[in-house]
Amino acid sequence: MKYKVKKDYGRWLWVLPAIALVICLFVYPLGSQVFYSFTNKTLIKSTYGIRGLSNYTAILTDPDFWLALWTSVKWTVLSLLFQMLIGFSAALALNSIKNKVARQVYRILLIIPWAFPTIAIAIIWKWLLNGIYGFIPTLLTQMGITGQLPQFLSTPDLVMPTLVVVNVWFGFPLIMVNVLAALQTVSQDQYEAAQIDGARKLHMFWYITLPHIRNVIGLLVVLRTIWVFNSFDIIYMITGGGPANVSTTLPIYIYNLGWVNKFVGRSSAAAVILLIILLTICAAYFCVLNKWEKEADS
Amino acid sequence: MNMLTRLKRRMGEIGCYTYVTVLAVFAAFPLLWLFICSVKESGDLLANPTSMIPQKFTLANYHNVMVNLGLGTNIRNSLMVSLSTTLIATVISSLAAYGIVRFFPKLGNMMSKLLIMTYMFPAIVLVIPYAVVMGKLGLTNTRLGLVLVYLSFNVPYAVWLLVGFFKTVPIGIEEAARIDGAGRLQTFVRVVLPLVAPGLVSTAIYMFINAWNEFLYALILTSSSSITTLSIKLHTMQGADVLNWGDMMAACMVVVLPSVVFFSFIQKYIAGGMTEGAVK
Structure with a gap:
């Protein structure tokens, strides 16, 4: 196209609304958040002053912060591990079902959790796990597996595993659908060629399928890590971070600090720390992904 | 040999079906349960926490x-x-x-x-x-x-x-x-x-x-x-x-x-x- 022959200012009109929106509703609020992290702003008083790094030292010496960070790491790693395991194996199983109708039906059944609004996830699981009338505790007791109704959401040792199960339920369909889409891009010729050469199923999977979809899996792990690490709604609505902070992840810690206790400055500092952690994870992942891409090209 | 491979393949397919069926129950059950409970009467809801069939089908909850x-x-x-x-x-x-x-x-x-x-x-x-x-x-x-x-x-x-x-x-x-x-x-x-x-x-x-x-x-x-x-x-x-x-x-x-x-x-x-x- 020859648009660049004369100076073409008209083209900016296309992207201007989007750029303006991102600046006003994204760059500016983010900037102000970083600025607040150096002040002693609260939501109660309108005046505030600059306090340097004192918010950061306060956060980094707060044992609750480290506890929340540790909870976040557990939450992310466990959720992701099981989401990947189940999502991936479900995609493989679904892919080897030959009957098209059956495959479509299973596919739709399996993606139901992904479509659930978070508030509905919270309510239905609270109801299923309810300590008096819940389906799961009652069933377990009726089958004689537990002596009395298990209290999944108020026993400190059970809370995090239970929340992880809920998160795996919600998250595995996304992995499954993406892996399924990637599996369909592997050309059948390669399998046929391998079959003629007498390759075994496992070898075919290891040497043809896996290298082909490695990048998709890599990207999925990046995206999911970040989403799960950032996720606030599920835990907040199911347990609110309790009992006694057992399920307080970093986003909930930030929310409580800023919104409940009104310490805007300190909560902003914690938010900036969260961002730095995420950027580090992202950078590390993208390094690995780039390396893979180069390997694939060479 | 041929029969053995066929048998193996058949077993593999049954395995796949079993696995996705278990997963489908796990995935879809909360939605089904949500629906069942939404059409139960409140007494029934609390008295029979594991019954899959409502004693009486009612839309009273929706109306409410x-x-x-x-x-x-x-x-x-x-x-x-x-x-x-x-x-x-x-x-x-x-x-x-x-x-x-x-x-x-x-x-x-x-x-x-x-x-x-x-x-x-x-x-x-x-x-x-x-x-x-x-x-x-x-x-x-x-x-x-x-x-x-x-x-x-x-x-x-x-x-x-x-x-x-x-x-x-x-x-x-x-x-x-x-x-x-x-x-x-x-x-x-x-x-x-x-x-x-x-x-x-x-x-x-x-x-x-x-x-x-x-x-x-x-x-x-x-x-x-x-x-x-x-x-x-x-x-x-x-x-x-x-x-x-x-x-x-x-x-x-x-x-x-x-x-x-x-x-x-x-x-x-x-x-x-x-x-x-x-x-x-």
């Missing part, structure tokens, strides 16, 4: 949440907010995505990387700035404020998705239209948009679901029951003195249904879009 608890207002609010967000975001982001693909090809790659960064951004980080800004603008506890905030995270992601779709439009078609004397905007609306219609529709539905399901910002920015969305209404219903689980289930069904129905239509497009760049 719609009429007595005024859920209709919140459905309207959610619809208004989600539809306006979707509409505005679709216009802004399709313009931008097309602009990036056609007029800023070099910058385009960098731009889409930046855009996806905004999508990975933790929602919690912007809670306080939004509360402060909306307070200053006098938009706290308004639907307009909510729409503005929802645009902030929907537009970047939509641009990113749409760039992928616009890239598939062959430039020759546009040149032909231009030679026939159509202006840029005319070419865009008459020629390009119809070609990417499926992508555009699925992006729009995705944004709608996003807005429909959003919780955190609605929690921060709206408080009164007449303004707020379904999610927040349900959240406050949980805090009632006497929690009526039958009502909760009926209200949940109302929130879940549009989401599930829309989702089954668009899941293929969304899945493709998300990791498309990574497929070699």
Whole structure:
């Protein structure tokens, strides 16, 4: 196209609304958040002053912060591990079902959790796990597996595993659908060629399928890590971070600090720390992904 | 030998069916249970916590949440907010995505990387700035404020998705239209948009679901029951003195249904879009 022959200012009109929106509703609020992290702003008083790094030292010496960070790491790693395991194996199983109708039906059944609004996830699981009338505790007791109704959401040792199960339920369909889409891009010729050469199923999977979809899996792990690490709604609505902070992840810690206790400055500092952690994870992942891409090209 | 391999294959298939069936029960059971409980009478609900068949089928719970608890207002609010967000975001982001693909090809790659960064951004980080800004603008506890905030995270992601779709439009078609004397905007609306219609529709539905399901910002920015969305209404219903689980289930069904129905239509497009760049 020859648009660049004369100076073409008209083209900016296309992207201007989007750029303006991102600046006003994204760059500016983010900037102000970083600025607040150096002040002693609260939501109660309108005046505030600059306090340097004192918010950061306060956060980094707060044992609750480290506890929340540790909870976040557990939450992310466990959720992701099981989401990947189940999502991936479900995609493989679904892919080897030959009957098209059956495959479509299973596919739709399996993606139901992904479509659930978070508030509905919270309510239905609270109801299923309810300590008096819940389906799961009652069933377990009726089958004689537990002596009395298990209290999944108020026993400190059970809370995090239970929340992880809920998160795996919600998250595995996304992995499954993406892996399924990637599996369909592997050309059948390669399998046929391998079959003629007498390759075994496992070898075919290891040497043809896996290298082909490695990048998709890599990207999925990046995206999911970040989403799960950032996720606030599920835990907040199911347990609110309790009992006694057992399920307080970093986003909930930030929310409580800023919104409940009104310490805007300190909560902003914690938010900036969260961002730095995420950027580090992202950078590390993208390094690995780039390396893979180069390997694939060479 | 031949029989042995056939037997092996058969076993493998049975294994696959068993596995996906178990998973399907795990995945779909909560929705089924939600429905069953929403049509049970409240006595039945509490007396028989594991019975799959309601003693008596009743729509009383639905009637109660719609009429007595005024859920209709919140459905309207959610619809208004989600539809306006979707509409505005679709216009802004399709313009931008097309602009990036056609007029800023070099910058385009960098731009889409930046855009996806905004999508990975933790929602919690912007809670306080939004509360402060909306307070200053006098938009706290308004639907307009909510729409503005929802645009902030929907537009970047939509641009990113749409760039992928616009890239598939062959430039020759546009040149032909231009030679026939159509202006840029005319070419865009008459020629390009119809070609990417499926992508555009699925992006729009995705944004709608996003807005429909959003919780955190609605929690921060709206408080009164007449303004707020379904999610927040349900959240406050949980805090009632006497929690009526039958009502909760009926209200949940109302929130879940549009989401599930829309989702089954668009899941293929969304899945493709998300990791498309990574497929070699």
